[in-house]
Amino acid sequence: MLNKVLSVENLQKSFKNAKVLKDISFDVREGEIMAILGPNGAGKSTTIRNIMGIMYPDEGSVTFHNHNGNEIPRYKIGYLPEERGLYKNVKVMDILLYFADLKDYPKEKAKQRALDYLKKFDLEGKENSPVEELSKGQGQKIQFIGSIIHEPELLILDEPFSGLDPVSQEVFKNEIKQLAKNGTSILLSSHQMNLVEEMCDRLFMINRGEKVIYGLMDDVKKEYANFKCTIRGKNEQSTLESLPEVTRVEQSDEISILYLTQEVEVTKWLSQLPETLDVQELSVDRVSLHEIFVDIATDQTLAQEVGASNA
CATH class of the missing domain: 3.40.50.300 (P-loop containing nucleotide triphosphate hydrolases)
Known part of the structure; x- marks a missing residue:
């Protein structure tokens, strides 16, 4: 060291x-x-x-x-x-x-x-x-x-x-x-x-x-930058929130951002998405340091989620 x-x-x-x-x-x-x-x-x-x-x-x-x-x-x-x-x-x-x-x-x-x-x-x-x-x-x-x-x-x-x-x-x-x-x-x-x-x-x-x-x-x-899935399409927020491994959903117009749990297996999770979803575009990436910073500076949602999952 x-x-x-x-x-x-x-x-x-x-x-x-x-x-x-x-x-x-x-x-x-x-x-x-x-x-x-x-x-x-x-x-x-x-x-x-x-x-x-x-x-x-x-x-x-x-x-x-x-x-x-x-x-x-x-x-x-x-x-x-x-x-x-x-x-x-x-x-x-x-x-x-x-x-x-x-x-x-x-x-x-x-x-x-x-x-x-x-x-x-x-x-x-x-x-x-x-x-x-x-x-x-x-x-x-x-x-x-x-x-x-x-x-x-x-x-x-x-x-x-x-x-x-x-x-x-x-x-x-x-x-x-x-x-x-x-x-x-x-x-x-x-x-x-x-x-x-x-x-x-x-x-x-x-x-x-x-x-x-x-x-x-x-x-x-690794601890805070969980995966997120961004979907462009007309979908009800309540439908997306009911999907497994989803901790919260943010929507703006036809863009939905699904924040996933730390334990999610991305390939398996994607294969289980219902065919009824309207998917014009889809991408999966990790939460950026910028997003972690903004989240913690406002209401510390990420910190609370991680703390709860590690308890």
Whole structure:
């Protein structure tokens, strides 16, 4: 098993009378991409700020290797905040060297890494350009470079894909995966579930300050991502709900989505569908991480179903 780089244990935090974190615990291991997910206001940013030492928990601990609290060596951690901000009248190279200096990283080494990353991110020749001349996407690339220029052991990315076009998203995605492959531990917060599902090894989902899901991506998909069957045709909802292995049905116009039990044998189930059904089109696939996220963020139906089936 990979070594733990970051451990968050029993984190609790309140603002006035509102408890925003309730006994939050997870870890990030060496060279893995760990997702922290949840709807707006769930407690993700508060958790990240406690890890970064921007604020401190009321109870619980954050441990980086064998250090905690004020002893955590922040120069070994990279951070891309959700709220972007760069000095507009400063040249690109100067701002990158400034980020490196904040982490006590050697200047000449930082300069070479900056040039290499500017080339990789299609910003070659921009090193002497003021930040104010960059587009929003280019500025985001500069801030990303600033978060990794010092070769951090742990990289925390808060909504790194926000505002990026598809090409830039692909560049970021590939670079994040390469960093993990080279041994960097990555804690990633994002609302783009398709990218999370593709990239991450494990995930921690939080809602209303509490843990909802935590585990390996493959295990979470196996446990929560049951099969669903989509049928286009004129069928009564009550008829579809009476079919075996169907837990619930959603209908919109002539489209019906049948959510199936975890134990369903798809081939056998399809062979037993009644001939009286109106089937113009039919497809079977697994519930996506996006659907799991939306369901749990609203009424936690999936979590209740799985909990009941595992009881």
